[in-house]
Amino acid sequence: IKHLLDIASLSKEEIEDFLNLAENLKEILYRPIPKVPTLRGKLIINLFYEPSTRTRFSFEKAAKTLSADSLTFTGKGTSIEKGETLLDTIKNLEAIGADLFIIRHPVAGAPHFVAKYSKVPIINAGDGTHEHPTQALLDLLTVKEKLGTLSDLKVAIIGDIKHSRVAHSDILAFQKMGSTVWVSGPVHLLPDIKEENYFKLSERSFKICYKIEDAIKDADIIIALRIQRERHGEALIPSFLEYHEFFGLKPEHLELMKEKTILMHPGPINWGVELAYEMEKYPFQVILDQVENGVAIRMAILLRFLTGERGYEDFN
Ligand code: CP
Numbered sequence: 001i002k003h004l005l006d007i008a009s010l011s012k013e014e015i016e017d018f019l020n021l022a023e024n025l026k027e028i029l030y031r032p033i034p035k036v037p038t039l040r041g042k043l044i045i046n047l048f049y050e051p052s053t054r055t056r057f058s059f060e061k062a063a064k065t066l067s068a069d070s071l072t073f074t075g076k077g078t079s080i081e082k083g084e085t086l087l088d089t090i091k092n093l094e095a096i097g098a099d100l101f102i103i104r105h106p107v108a109g110a111p112h113f114v115a116k117y118s119k120v121p122i123i124n125a126g127d128g129t130h131e132h133p134t135q136a137l138l139d140l141l142t143v144k145e146k147l148g149t150l151s152d153l154k155v156a157i158i159g160d161i162k163h164s165r166v167a168h169s170d171i172l173a174f175q176k177m178g179s180t181v182w183v184s185g186p187v188h189l190l191p192d193i194k195e196e197n198y199f200k201l202s203e204r205s206f207k208i209c210y211k212i213e214d215a216i217k218d219a220d221i222i223i224a225l226r227i228q229r230e231r232h233g234e235a236l237i238p239s240f241l242e243y244h245e246f247f248g249l250k251p252e253h254l255e256l257m258k259e260k261t262i263l264m265h266p267g268p269i270n271w272g273v274e275l276a277y278e279m280e281k282y283p284f285q286v287i288l289d290q291v292e293n294g295v296a297i298r299m300a301i302l303l304r305f306l307t308g309e310r311g312y313e314d315f316n
Contacts, residue, residue: 001014002115002121002305003111003115003118003121003122003123003124003305004121004122004123004124004133004134004301004305005111005112005115005122005124005131005133006112006124006130006131006133006169007131007133007136007169007172007173007176008131008172010133010176011176012176012177012178015137015140015173015176015177017304018137018297018300018301018304019137019140019141019144019297019300021300021303021304021309022137022141022293022296022297022299022300023141023144023296025296025299025300025303026293026296028065028299029065029292029295029296034065035064035065035067036065036066036067037067038066038067038303038307039063039066039067039068039302039303039306039307040067040068041069042068042069042099042100042306043068043069043070043071043096043097043098043099043100044059044063044068044069044070044071044098044099044100044101044102044302045070045071045072045073045093045098045100045101045102046059046060046070046071046072046073046101046102046125047073047086047089047090047093047101047102047103047104047105048072048073048074048075048104048125049074049075049080049086049103049104049105049106049110050104050105050106050126052104052125052126053267053268054266054267054291054294055104055125055126055132055134055135055294056072056104056125058291058294058295058298059102059125059298059302060072061295061298062295062296062298062299062301062302063302065295065299066299066302066303068099068302068306073089073093086105086110086113086114087113087114087117090114090117090118091117094118094119094120098120099120099306100120100121100122100123100302100305100306101114101118101120101121101122101123102123102125103122103123103124103125103127104125104126104127105126105127105128106128107127107128108127108128108129108130109127109128109130110127110128111123111124111127112124112127121305121306123301123305126165127165128165128231129162129163129164129165129168129228129231130165130168131165131168131169132165132166132168132169132266133169133173134294134297134298134301135165135166135169135170135266135294136166136169136170136172136173137173137297137301138290138293138294138296138297138298139166139170139173139223139264139266139290140173140174140177141293141296141297142262142264142286142289142290142293143221143262143264145289145293146262146286146289147220147221147262150174150177150178150179151177151178151179152178152179153174153179153180153220153221154179154180154182154218154219154220154221155170155174155179155180155181155182155219155220155221155223156181156182156183156184156215156216156219156221156222156223157170157171157181157182157183157184157215157223157225158183158184158185158212158215158216158222158223158224158225158247158249158274159185159189159224159225159226159227159247159274160185160186160189160225160226160227160228161183161185161189161190161191161225162188162189162190162191162195163189163228163231163232164225164226164228166223166225166266167183167223167225168199170223171183171199171206172199172201175201175202175205175206176201179205179220180204180205180206180207181199181205181206181207182206182207182208182209182214182215182219183206183207183208183209183215184208184209184210184211184212184214184215184216184247185225185247186238186243186246186247187210189227190208190210191208196208212246212247212249212253213253213256216249216253216256216257216261217256217257218258219257219258219261220258220261220262221261221262221263221264222249222257222261222262222263222264223264223265223266224249224263224264224265224269224274224275225265225266225274226265226266226267226268226269226270226273226274227240227243227270227273227274240270240272240273243273243274244272244273244274244276247274248272248273248274248275248276249263249274249275249276249279250276250278250279251276251278251279254282260284261284262284262286263279263282263284263285263286263287264286264287264290265287265290266290267287267290267291269287
């Protein structure tokens with residue numbers, strides 16, 4: 001594979017390669033000096049046309065740990081303000097010497113479009129409401145670490161499924177690894193029939209629930225999502241208060257959940273909306289483990305696409 005554009009086009013084996021590589025690389029982060037020279041001389045350019053904290057800074061940390069140079073471009077202060085197109089921006093930054101681009105863009109499919117013309121690898125860091133493949137890979141890595149398996153699990157994803165690129169990548173990723181995915185949220189924020197057919201990889205591996213209780217009951221993993229207000233236009237339905245009442249995860253749900261259900265959230269979190277404040281203290285909440293694993297996964301991605309490395313072991 002030349003680019004990382006979505007989970008839809010990855011095989012189970014390709015996903016496993018990324019996870020194995022990340023597991024091998026993670027120990028570098030715990031060394032007294034967490035830095036190796038492997039990607040010295042490589043230039044990574046982060047093109048962030050939308051805000052980001054976790055994805056952007058973990059890619060930067062991954063690049064620095066592997067000794068690559070990284071430049072970050074957020075549009076402000078560049079010729080985008082004079083109307084320069086995404087494709088011209090890519091061509092010009094290639095001429096400056098970019099070896100790989102990481103792109104976050106509000107338009108679904110933007111990384112796929114530039115990948116057709118780019119001479120160097122394109123990594124999708126989130127494209128509109130389409131996919132966020134590196135988030136799904138770090139979510140899989142976190143579950144594999146916590147539960148020791150990625151198959152035969154019940155994964156409940158709660159919230160704004162329709163607009164969530166994280167949900168779209170996670171729905172495909174967990175099914176590809178052999179688990180079932182149950183989604184729940186306000187009805188107008190759930191997949192329509194066409195989308196349901198796209199997400200359902202097998203007859204029994206994807207299910208839509210209209211009540212949060214049906215999705216979280218006996219789930220091994222619960223992934224809570226942020227309501228994507230910025231993608232809803234003028235509509236303010238449901239209000240945050242209504243959302244919390246009907247779909248927010250609260251202490252009263254604990255009796256329905258398995259004793260050790262893993263609780264995840266991709267961030268940023270609206271505490272008091274999708275998660276009650278009390279859930280921060282829930283002992284099987286792994287939200288910051290996800291963030292930490294984001295660095296390891298992104299190291300694996302940079303190494304894989306800049307050197308072709310797939311099974312790296314014993315790094316000095
Ligand atoms: N999870 C995630 O993509 O967070 P950021 O938007 O902060 O990168």
